[in-house]
Amino acid sequence: MRYETPASAKEAAGLLKKEKGAAFLLAGGTDLLVKLKMGIVEPDLVVDIKRIPKISDIQSSAKGFTIGAAVSGAELGEHAGLKKAWPGVVEAANLIGSDQIQGRATLPGNLCNASPAADSVPALIAAGAKAVVVGPLKKRTVPVEKVMIGPGKTSLAKGELIEAITLPKAEPRSGDAYLRFTPRTEMDIAVVGIAISLKLERGVIKKARVVLGAVAPTAIVVAAAARAIVGSKLDDKALDKLAAACSAACNPIDDKRGTIEYRVRVAGVLAKRAAKIAFQRAGGSL
Amino acid sequence: MSKSTLVSTTVNGDAVEFACPADESLMTALRDRVGLTGVKEGCGTGDCGACSISLDGRLVCSCIVLGVEAEGRSIETVEGLSQNGVLHPLQQNFIDHAALQCGICTPGFLVAAKALLDRNPNPDESEIRYALAGNLCRCTGYDKIVRAVQATAKDMRKKGRS
Numbered sequence: 001m002r003y004e005t006p007a008s009a010k011e012a013a014g015l016l017k018k019e020k021g022a023a024f025l026l027a028g029g030t031d032l033l034v035k036l037k038m039g040i041v042e043p044d045l046v047v048d049i050k051r052i053p054k055i056s057d058i059q060s061s062a063k064g065f066t067i068g069a070a071v072s073g074a075e076l077g078e079h080a081g082l083k084k085a086w087p088g089v090v091e092a093a094n095l096i097g098s099d100q101i102q103g104r105a106t107l108p109g110n111l112c113n114a115s116p117a118a119d120s121v122p123a124l125i126a127a128g129a130k131a132v133v134v135g136p137l138k139k140r141t142v143p144v145e146k147v148m149i150g151p152g153k154t155s156l157a158k159g160e161l162i163e164a165i166t167l168p169k170a171e172p173r174s175g176d177a178y179l180r181f182t183p184r185t186e187m188d189i190a191v192v193g194i195a196i197s198l199k200l201e202r203g204v205i206k207k208a209r210v211v212l213g214a215v216a217p218t219a220i221v222v223a224a225a226a227r228a229i230v231g232s233k234l235d236d237k238a239l240d241k242l243a244a245a246c247s248a249a250c251n252p253i254d255d256k257r258g259t260i261e262y263r264v265r266v267a268g269v270l271a272k273r274a275a276k277i278a279f280q281r282a283g284g285s286l
Numbered sequence: 287m288s289k290s291t292l293v294s295t296t297v298n299g300d301a302v303e304f305a306c307p308a309d310e311s312l313m314t315a316l317r318d319r320v321g322l323t324g325v326k327e328g329c330g331t332g333d334c335g336a337c338s339i340s341l342d343g344r345l346v347c348s349c350i351v352l353g354v355e356a357e358g359r360s361i362e363t364v365e366g367l368s369q370n371g372v373l374h375p376l377q378q379n380f381i382d383h384a385a386l387q388c389g390i391c392t393p394g395f396l397v398a399a400k401a402l403l404d405r406n407p408n409p410d411e412s413e414i415r416y417a418l419a420g421n422l423c424r425c426t427g428y429d430k431i432v433r434a435v436q437a438t439a440k441d442m443r444k445k446g447r448s
């Protein structure tokens with residue numbers, strides 16, 4: 001195995017593209033190096049992005065935030081501005097693993113590992129996050145929901161990598177939240193994850209995005225669930241409609257950590273709770 | 287087997303060089319090449335925290351860091367906790383509170399607990415339990431570990447004031 005530390009994202013893309021054998025990008029390594037140690041992957045080349053200048057920075061501007069691809073969960077949690085603007089995204093990222101894992105785990109790593117249960121992904125999608133994708137020749141920006149296309153599969157071409165994740169500026173009177181259900185409180189994989197981001201106008205929900213994780217092969221945007229609460233003040237009737245729409249959208253697996261019936265039911269319950277948190281964060285009163 | 291790369295680091299304040307293959311974990315390099323066997327291998331996959339170290343001031347599992355990633359970085363291990371033969375208050379309190387039995391998890395708990403206290407000198411019980419959730423112990427049942435960390439926080443706050 002060879003190990004390279006390119007000085008730019010473009011150089012990293014070139015190295016990945018050129019490699020004839022198995023080539024992997026290394027960010028925090030909390031998925032990749034576990035697979036390496038378990039013999040699930042046998043890389044010929046590992047390209048570590050962490051020496052690229054600015055790749056560990058969080059930049060904020062009038063347009064929003066640009067989060068470099070090597071920024072760890074712990075660093076996201078320490079950024080007061082980001083936490084204030086997108087508390088749901090930060091709480092989702094901070095749920096990943098232990099403090100030790102937080103010291104290394106990145107958002108693009110969580111996304112590109114492409115687990116259906118990845119915690120940060122629903123929150124990023126609900127927030128309207130985009131991935132800045134760099135290839136050997138060109139750069140493109142894609143909505144996060146277009147990156148993962150199935151368990152372990154992404155839409156990135158050979159040689160492409162994510163250089164940064166961007167988040168729009170949070171609108172006034174908006175709020176987001178992420179909740180997951182796990183059998184253990186910590187160090188477990190979501191049985192259901194739900195992210196909701198919404199905006200209020202005169203106390204009424206004007207816009208919403210509802211995204212479920214861990215209940216289908218990829219995170220899913222549930223338009224019917226958003227419609228269920230738009231135009232409401234999150235009264236009980238709207239909450240029941242939201243829960244029903246979320247449960248109806250589930251297409252989960254059946255495993256030792258949660259049966260299909262259980263996951264479907266929990267999706268509705270968690271949706272109500274997450275909606276209330278997002279609503280209150282947006283300044284709404286229940 | 288990959289060929290070896292020379293890696294220059296600072297370990298517990300001293301300049302340390304080691305040569306390791308690119309696919310070797312930092313845990314293995316620290317244990318077998320630098321001789322710091324306080325870094326323990328429990329699971330080897332990031333779940334148990336026995337291999338916890340601080341890398342440029344961040345708590346990480348060294349079993350899922352490559353040795354070559356440590357080039358130019360600063361590492362702290364459990365061996366760096368005691369100063370001039372005097373145990374760190376955490377170490378003393380682990381002994382006083384019987385917070386260890388077989389001891390394989392202990393270095394990881396000490397390093398993780400130190401990271402917590404550096405960041406939060408006055409953690410409550412639930413903060414301690416969350417901060418140590420990445421460290422597994424099969425012997426003690428955790429309670430005594432939590433008590434030892436609480437006692438240390440108290441001691442260190444007192445000392446900080448006097």
Ligand SMILES: Cc1cc2nc3c(=O)[nH]c(=O)nc-3n(C[C@H](O)[C@H](O)[C@H](O)COP(=O)(O)OP(=O)(O)OC[C@H]3O[C@@H](n4cnc5c(N)ncnc54)[C@H](O)[C@@H]3O)c2cc1C
Binds near residue numbers: 101109118190
């Ligand atoms: C003990 C433990 C607990 C965990 N708990 C959770 C949890 O609670 N929730 C959860 O969602 N996950 C969890 N994980 C999984 C993992 O920590 C996360 O998915 C993490 O976000 C991965 O990020 P990373 O930077 O470490 O990725 P890496 O391991 O570096 O990379 C993961 C994959 O993505 C690719 N990749 C990385 N960065 C990029 C990029 N910029 N562009 C293109 N491809 C890229 C890599 O090539 C690799 O295939 C856990 C892992 C461990 C070991």
Ligand code: FES
Binds near residue numbers: 336347350
């Ligand atoms: S040996 Fe590293 S976490 Fe278990």
Ligand code: FES
Binds near residue numbers: 385387389391392425
């Ligand atoms: S003392 Fe034996 S594992 Fe903790």
